[in-house]
Amino acid sequence: MIQALPLVESGAADAAGLGPEHLALACASHNGAAIHVDRVRAWLSDRGLRDEDLRCGGHIPRDEDQAKCIICGSGQPDQVHNNCSGKHAGFLTLSQYLGAGPDYLDLDHPVQKAVRAVFEDVTGETSPGYGIDGCSAPNFACTLEGMARAMAWFANVGESTTRGRAALRLRQAMVTHPDLVAGEGRACTELMRAMEGRVALKTGAEAFFIAILPEQGLGVALKIVDGQTRGAESAIASILVELGVLDPDHPTAQAFRNAPIRNCRGIAAAQVRPGSAFS
């Protein structure tokens, strides 16, 4: 949602008539289900843009129905199937608004310059560098504390600044459309539903999670050092329970905190569960 702030605060989102569904997709790592792909296709089409204008590359989507269609059909996914295609539609929309060129992922493109400036502002740090994401977007580096600080800022924003109003809209879009932010069965979607809109939750590559808790005025940033996603879902669910925003008796909370690992015959051969650091 940091990457989506320039889209909203610049006026580009309103000029393009984007609504909460677009904004949720602009923050999404989606499953590439029909609900995602159809909306991103329509978004691009409404802007006079095409799949070829994206720079994220394609991959077989997580959604089984869409994956099957592709595998048994052309064998080649479109770029809209990329889990980051909504974020990239957001970048493209901003680029159009700024009258900038097509390579919106270049570090010196106006879009990425705007993203870096916002990133450094909300984390409160000068970014020492960047990595390249699976979707080829630059990921600016920061400390874990800096990211948590940014999420706390999202939790506490008011309507008195342009940037604050933009953050509020993005946060609200995520909790209103949890299915668009990720998809069925995904931790972000299922846990946001279980918390009934009180918390915005987002995963990132290499075992990363953030959470925005407006009622508590708290931000959370979680990173599993080895990058293995498997422990991160149990950890974030446990943290949300400890912070009092996720009911430990909710089936979704139980499913993610103490997740069975089932083998080929459905036997629970192992379990992911919170370690001793959690009560």
Next chain:
Amino acid sequence: MIQALPLVESGAADAAGLGPEHLALACASHNGAAIHVDRVRAWLSDRGLRDEDLRCGGHIPRDEDQAKCIICGSGQPDQVHNNCSGKHAGFLTLSQYLGAGPDYLDLDHPVQKAVRAVFEDVTGETSPGYGIDGCSAPNFACTLEGMARAMAWFANVGESTTRGRAALRLRQAMVTHPDLVAGEGRACTELMRAMEGRVALKTGAEAFFIAILPEQGLGVALKIVDGQTRGAESAIASILVELGVLDPDHPTAQAFRNAPIRNCRGIAAAQVRPGSAFS
């Protein structure tokens, strides 16, 4: 290959007329390509057995052609598609020879009792317990040193004992048929080919590798504590280079030691490489 020792040393393999290809499959975690599936089907059929007699369960195989056939066809893999189906064909063959019942994975079944006895003998330890594998086989616990001891035993066996002769046959089957032990593109297969039959290599679940080095009389056991396979391939390749059995300039060695992580547009966004412990 420890699990396959009873099959051979009991005389069951010879009574069933099994050759080196069968023995390689009895040690395999294969890709489920046609070369694997056709052979396991034929093996079962030759023994008057059917897919339903297996107890491993099915899964979509790693081989893309076979996976596509299933996904675009019935949608349901057979149990022979399970990467462990060769091991299970071995268990079934032994069970037939012993005149035992159909549930060959039960802990008190003669097959698993034989496996446990051999396991404790070659590791030199009394096993404190077991886990359940993805394929539902019991995996007896041991220390990492115990496993390395077992692999050193495999490296040094001679023909003077029944068990030693069985181990020799299994080891030779693996290095003669590296493609059957895993498959195209897999670390075990590609690295065994690069080492031209001098080393037997086998991966296990949760970031585990063993290597048997007969010319050096050495056994190797490797485990990445967090279970993340991603670092294990670079680590085992680095160890094999350090032990002088893998040419560091061989393209396969380079590909596994310093493995690029490519994103959706084929850009090398990151790299897996050996840490400072390796020269």
